[in-house]
Amino acid sequence: MLYTITFNPAVDLVINVPSVTLGDLNRSVGENYVAGGKGINMSVILKRLGFVNTAVAFLGGFSGTYIQSELEKDNIIVKRIEIDGITRINVKLKSQEETEINANGAYVSKEKFEELYTYFENVLTNEDTVFLAGNKAPGMTSEHYVMIAKLCQEKGTKLVLDTTKELLTQCLPYEPFIIKPNHHELGELFDVVIDSEEQIIHYAKQLQKQGAKNVLVSRGKEGSLLVTTDGQIFTANVPKGTVVNSVGAGDSMLAGFMSSYLQTGDYMTALKQGAATGSATAFSVGIATLELIDTLLPQITVTKIQ
Known part of the structure; x- marks a missing residue:
């Protein structure tokens, strides 16, 4: 099985505005809502290329439900780790210049990470591949990434890693298959x-x-x-x-x-x-x-x- 992990998913609100004037009312000429997050993006592509996969993500509130429903429309298996907060909404502004405003994201407690970790501890084998992508969510540290990387090494699971400088370097000793x-x-x-x-x-x-x-x-x-x-x-x-x-x-x-x-x-x-x-x-x-x-x-x- 292929698994993707998204610790801090988002709904990306893509807004098209011909010309933006700060401090004034600006009207959009079109909007799109996209279930976002690096791991979620990977799940969508993998499914479109014909690969059954499970998207594992911390999800909460109406925006978390939207992401889950969008993935399920594509027949992607979703392992939802329910969090108390609301999954973040990012703004992607398409105008004279491309501007992004990314929200911080909902807090992930120690107990919620342990729920995710236990799930992987129970299911992973040496025939699986884990895609660990993106940044950590509020409440998480680099140690959480190291724990997943170490678990993959112990299970003989291929680890596909795409993350920030700090998180990447700390996971390298656990021999990710590709970065x-x-x-x-x-x-x-x-x-x-x-x-x-x-x-x-x-x-x-x-x-x-x-x-x-x-x-x-x-x-x-x-x-x-x-x-x-x-x-x-x-x-x-x-x-x-x-x-x-x-x-x-x-x-x-x-x-x-x-x-x-x-x-x-x-x-x-x-x-x-x-x-x-x-x-x-x-x-x-x-x-x-x-x-x-x-x-x-x-x-x-x-x-x-x-």
Whole structure:
């Protein structure tokens, strides 16, 4: 089974306003509501690519119920850990410039995390994959991420990890199967500015020395680069299209990559699928459709450079 974890999910309210004037009344010309959170994005993509998966999330209030209902519409299994607060609502403003206002999120108590941890302790096996993505919720610490990473290592479960600098580095000793920083985040991990392919390769290998098995680096319009656990290095380009909404593109890329890798065990095929899937979401209001992913796939070229 594939499991995604979203500690701090959200409903993303995407508002289109031609021109914004601060301090005045502004009227929208269109709105969209999107069930958000990195793990939730991954669940949606995985299901659209044909993979049954379980979305595990802390959910509360009317917004939490909305997220659950949206996932269930896509026939995604939802393991809801009920919290006392209301799941956050983020505002994504589309105007002259793209502006985001992310809410803090509801508090997660020690007891609620223990409920989630016990669930995984009981169900995980060495045939499972866990996608742990996004930031911690209020009430949580980096230790909660370490506990999940350590549990996956003990169970022989593949861990797919995509999170912040602090949380990522503390989980590396538990050998996540794959991590996916973008090139800016990769530089932040080592307090450097990344401006070349050679630097990306160098620092990706440093992360492998710290425990990561595979390192996938997204590079925006420059494409992506993968350093594998067996020493291979691949690059992929970006297909033609117009970026509509960058939210969820990285999550989609990682989910697309893993969906292919779990089927084929082939890194080149997986990177091609990941590149097409990430771009398809970037070209969409919400998470990409299978039709758009399939349309972009022939435009992706994967090159082995080592």
